Amino acid sequence: MSAVTTLAFATDRIPSGRREQLATRVIFLVVGIVMAGFAPLVPLAKLRLGLDEGALGLLLLCLGLGSIFAMPITGILTARWGCRAVIAVASVIMIGAFPFLAIADSWLSMAVAIAVFGASLGTVDVAMNIQAVMVERDSGRPMMSGFHGLFSLGGIAGAGGISALLALGGLSPLVAAIVVSVVSLLLVGLSLGGLLPYGDNGQEKSPLFVLPKGxxxxxxxxxxxxxxxxxxxxxxxxxxxxxxxxxxxxxxxxxxxxxxxxxxxxxxxxxxxxxxxxxxxxxxxxxxxxxxxxxxxxxxxxxxxxxxxxxxxxxxxxxxxxxxxxxxxxxxxxxxxxxxxxxxxxxxxxxxxxxxxxxxxxxxxxxxxxxxxxxxxxxxxxxxxxxxx
Missing domain, CATH: 1.20.1250.20 (MFS general substrate transporter like domains)
Incomplete structure (x- = not known):
C-alpha cells in the first residue's frame, strides 16, 4: 500500500508545503511544552491549597473532563473556521490559562482554571492532528510520527524547563509559568502563517457530534x-x-x-x-x-x-x-x-x-x-x- 493516500479534504485550495510542515511541527512542540509544563505545578498546587490525595485527584479529573467535552466538537469547528483560527484561539486560551495554574488560591478557582486549560488543550490537540493529516497528505510521504516526535520532545523540554526555572533559577511558580507562556505564545505567533485557513470541507454540514462507526x-x-x-x-x-x-x-x-x-x-x-x-x-x-x-x-x-x-x-x-x-x-x-x-x-x-x-x-x-x-x-x-x- 502507499504510505499516504488521497483524502476527502477540500479541493479548492493550494496544497500545503514546507511552511505548513514547519508550522505543524511548532504547534506539536508547543502543546508538548505546555502540557508537560503543568506536571511540576501539580505538587505545588497540592501544597498551596492544602489538598489531600482524594481532593487532588478530583481536581486533576477536571483536566480530562474539559478535554473530553471540547474534543468531540473540534472537527466541526475546524471545518467551519479552519485549522488556523481554531488553533490560534484555543492556543491563546491554553497559554493564557497556564499561569493561573500556578496562582489559583482555592479548589474551585483551580478547578475552573484546569478545566479551561484542559478544554483548550484538547481543542488544539485535535485541530493540530487534523492539520497534520492534511499536511502529510500533501507531502506524499509519512510525516505523522515526526510531528508526534516534536510533541514528545516538547514534553521533555516543558517538564525539564519549568523544573529548572523553579529549582535552579529560583523563580516563583508564577514567574516560571509566565516564562513558559511567553515562549509558547511567541512560537504560536511565528507559526500562524503556516497554519491552514481551512479544514475538512466534508463535514461542514455535519452535526456537532457523531458517534464513530466502522x-x-x-x-x-x-x-x-x-x-x-x-x-x-x-x-x-x-x-x-x-x-x-x-x-x-x-x-x-x-x-x-x-x-x-x-x-x-x-x-x-x-x-x-x-x-x-x-x-x-x-x-x-x-x-x-x-x-x-x-x-x-x-x-x-x-x-x-x-x-x-x-x-x-x-x-x-x-x-x-x-x-x-x-x-x-x-x-x-x-x-x-x-x-x-x-x-x-x-x-x-x-x-x-x-x-x-x-x-x-x-x-x-x-x-x-x-x-x-x-x-x-x-x-x-x-x-x-x-x-x-
Missing part, C-alpha cells in the same frame, strides 16, 4: 488501548519498581524516563521507519515489542531489567498512535476530520481511564496481574494490523 471505531479502540498502556506507564511504572522489585525512589523514577526517551527517539525516526517497513509492520512489530517490554518488567526479577522493559514499551508504542491517526485520516467510513476527532477522543479516554483501571485491577488482584493485562492490550494492537491496509 473502521473508525476500531481505530479508536486501538488508540484507546495504546494510550491506556502509555498512561499506565506514566502513573504506575515507579510504583511497580518500588513495591514489587524493591527499588529505591531514585531508580524507580528512571522507569518513566526510559520510556519517554525511547518514545521520543522512536517517533523522531518513525517516518523513516514507516517508509522502510510499511504501516502494517509498524503496528505488528510495535505491538509485539511493547508486549515484550511489559513481559520483561513482569518476568525478570530485577529493577534494572524493569528499566529495559519500559524502554522497550516506549520503542514499541512510539509509532502506533501516529500510524492510527494517519489511517483515520484516510478512512471512508467518516469524513477525515470527524474520524480524527473520534479517534483522538477515544484515545484520550484510554489515557484518562488507564491509570484508574490499573489501580482497580491491582486492588482486586495484584499489580503484576494488571501489568499482564497491559501486555495483552499491546498484543491485541499487534493482532489488528489489517486496519493499516
Amino acid at each position: 473502521g473508525v471505531l476500531l481505530l479508536g479502540i486501538l488508540c484507546l488501548l495504546t494510550f491506556l498502556a502509555e498512561g499506565s506507564v506514566l502513573d504506575w511504572s515507579a510504583v511497580f519498581l518500588t513495591s514489587v522489585r524493591g527499588a529505591d525512589i531514585g531508580l524507580a523514577g528512571l522507569g518513566y524516563a526510559a520510556f519517554a526517551v525511547a518514545m521520543t527517539g522512536g517517533r523522531l525516526a518513525g517516518d523513516r521507519i514507516r517508509m522502510a517497513l510499511g504501516e502494517r509492520r509498524v503496528i505488528v512489530f510495535g505491538g509485539l515489542i511493547g508486549a515484550i517490554g511489559f513481559a520483561v518488567v513482569l518476568l525478570v526479577p530485577s529493577a534494572h531489567a524493569g528499566l529495559v522493559g519500559y524502554f522497550l514499551v516506549g520503542i514499541g508504542a512510539s509509532n502506533l498512535v501516529p500510524v492510527l491517526f494517519s489511517a483515520a485520516g484516510r478512512t471512508r467510513d467518516m469524513s477525515p476530520g470527524l474520524a480524527i476527532t473520534a479517534v483522538s477522543t477515544l484515545g484520550y479516554l484510554g489515557l484518562l481511564a488507564g491509570p484508574a483501571l490499573i489501580g482497580f485491577v491491582a486492588h482486586l488482584a495484584t499489580l503484576p496481574f494488571a501489568f499482564v493485562l497491559l501486555s495483552a492490550a499491546m498484543l491485541m494492537v499487534a493482532a489488528s494490523y489489517k486496519v493499516a491496509k
